[in-house]
Amino acid sequence: MNTNIKQAQELDQQDTLHHFRSEFYIPEKSIYLDGNSLGLLSKRAEKAIDAAVQSWKDYAIDGWTEGENPWYYLSENLGVMSAPLIGAEPDEIVVTGSTTTNLHQLTATFYKPEGKKTKILADELNFPSDIYALKSQLKLKGYNPDEHLIQVQSSDGHTLRTEDIVAKMSDEIALIVLPGVLYRSGQVLDMKTLTKEAHQRGILIGFDLCHSIGSIPHSLSEWDVDFAFWCTYKHLNAGPGSVAGLYVNRKHFGTEPGLAGWFSSAKEKQFDMDHTLTPAENAGAYQIGTPHLLSLAPLLGSLEMFEEAGMEEIRRKSLRLTGYLMELIENELGGYEFKIANPKDETTRGGHVLLEHKEAARICRALKADGVVPDFRKPDGIRLAPVALYNSFEDVWKSVQILKRIMDEEKFKKYENKRGVIA
Ligand SMILES: Cc1ncc(COP(=O)(O)O)c(C=O)c1O
Ligand SMILES: Nc1ccccc1C(=O)C[C@H](N)C(=O)O
Known part of the structure; x- marks a missing residue:
């Protein structure tokens, strides 16, 4: 033709x-045609960056609480704006860290080896950073990654079969981390079924949404996914090094952050400066330190476009x-x-x-x-x-x-x- x-x-x-x-x-x-590696700059994202710089000029330290988008609440507020993209409750999300640091945080929080359940299940096609992070988390707990990281194999070098993943969900697995969309072949995994199968075996499961957020719809709350994390510089067009996101299912609110810092605090307690942490009672608890404001700002502009579209x-x-x-x-x-x-x-x-x-x-x-x-x-x-x-x-x-x-x-x-x- x-x-x-x-x-x-x-x-x-x-x-x-x-x-x-x-x-x-x-x-x-x-x-x-490379927006799945780095999305393009939009005029709205650029305006949002300019506005952040302007608020630094105009308000200095008071920018934390004054102006159109006070910095102290921005990570949570951007979480609210991100909620429709992943199908979650607004307080289950916070925009913080990077993809890899968020995976470290979530693994440090939810990987709790106990008795026979000591292994982590991943796959052989995931982006290397996730695998490096999981191996180092295993080492921190005193385990040998060669034995304790199980990677599901692909039968064709490009895709993963749900049944092959489920077959690896043995009673030795404590935690599962998989991508929502594979970075090479672009395969969308069946997050709903995988979550159901994991839970039937008493295993927690989280997804790396780098290649799926802003590209496909998600229903994380409905699927009952335990946690997720993603970058914002690909389909979300927030710019090189823009701040990442994480989601924690509200049933896990109150779980102590594995990697704590003062930004894990309940907002009203943070400036009490106590040496005993009172964590936020939502996904905000999994932040660590001061947000990277200038790299958060562009998301304000780009998420607005997702809401409209x-x-x-x-x-x-x-x-x-x-x-x-x-x-x-x-x-x-x-x-x-x-x-x-x-x-x-x-x-x-x-x-x-x-x-x-x-x-x-x-x-x-x-x-x-x-x-x-x-x-x-x-x-x-x-x-x-x-x-x-x-x-x-x-x-x-x-x-x-x-x-x-x-x-x-x-x-x-x-x-x-x-x-x-x-x-
Ligand atoms: C699936 C996936 N995970 C992780 C990363 C990288 O993580 P970070 O944003 O921490 O560099 C990428 C891309 O860089 C990715 O495609
Ligand atoms: N973060 C980067 C920094 C520099 C160059 C590329 C990236 C990517 O994001 C690559 C992407 N994750 C990929 O799926 O290939």
């Missing part, structure tokens, strides 16, 4: 989220974009030995497409040189993330045309087949 740009433009005309695109700074002459609508468009991308790849790139390695169905397909090719590293370089920004993930993956809030169907169509030209003209051969520093 022949495809054409008109078709893509028609899809853009029907797109109810199209107007959000003009709110983002799209790097000149480029088609940005609605997570269901974002997911609907995202599925259309990735569906269209896969259709074009199949139509236009047959014969070039590409393999679509992400799950294709709409239940388990996340927010990006993973294209495999033995020349992937240099194809990525050629794409970048021709204005398309993907990222390369070892050993031979090209991740392409058309993002609902700022990518268009025309972006998708043009990217595939550019990739086709690169393959037709063997433009990738100009480059070495090696990754750059980060992609």
Whole structure:
């Protein structure tokens, strides 16, 4: 089938989220398909950063309690704004720390080896930082990670089967940590079923939502997930190093934070300066120290856009974009030995497409040189993330045309087949 740009433009005309695109700074002459690594800056996020700087200028120390967004309450208030994205109660969330420090905090809090139950269950496809954190938490408790960290294996190198994970939920497992969406293949895990199965065996379970928050809807409260954590610099577009988030199911409120600090305090007690901590009675208890205000601020602007757009609508468009991308790849790139390695169905397909090719590293370089920004993930993956809030169907169509030209003209051969520093 022949495809054409008109078709893509028609899809853009029907797109109810199209107007959000003009709110983002799209790097000149480029088609940005890397929003699952670093989301783009929006004008609203930029305004929120400027406002934070202004409140520092205007209020100095009083900025903690004065102004439109007093700093002392901002981590909790951003938690309230994040609640619809993960389907949780507003006080079950706090915006704090980084993905990895939040995992450390939650593991230090909820990993309580006892009797036979001493092991942690994870998977072999998760992002390395999570695995490093879990191994170091095991070591802190005096366990050998080689024996106490169980990693579910993938049968195809890309995806995890629910039944394989459940089969590893033995009576030796104390805690389970899994991603909501896998960072390479973009597979969405069945968080609801996994939580149910874990609880039937008396195991606590938490999810890393880095690749799922802002990309797919969640119902963490309904699924009864114990805890979760995520970054805000990918689909949430809050900028490089923006402050992360964590969720603790309210049934665990009152559980002593494993890593305490004075920001774990109940707000009204914090400045009593007692040497005995009175933890907050909500997710706020799992903060540690002073919030990184200037890196929290952009979320105020970007979360506002999610509220306006609605997570269901974002997911609907995202599925259309990735569906269209896969259709074009199949139509236009047959014969070039590409393999679509992400799950294709709409239940388990996340927010990006993973294209495999033995020349992937240099194809990525050629794409970048021709204005398309993907990222390369070892050993031979090209991740392409058309993002609902700022990518268009025309972006998708043009990217595939550019990739086709690169393959037709063997433009990738100009480059070495090696990754750059980060992609
Ligand atoms: C699934 C996942 N976990 C963790 C991280 C990294 O954590 P941090 O934000 O602490 O660097 C990333 C990406 O960097 C990720 O994709
Ligand atoms: N935090 C970063 C800092 C520098 C460069 C990339 C990242 C990423 O987030 C990578 C991403 N987690 C990934 O799924 O590949």
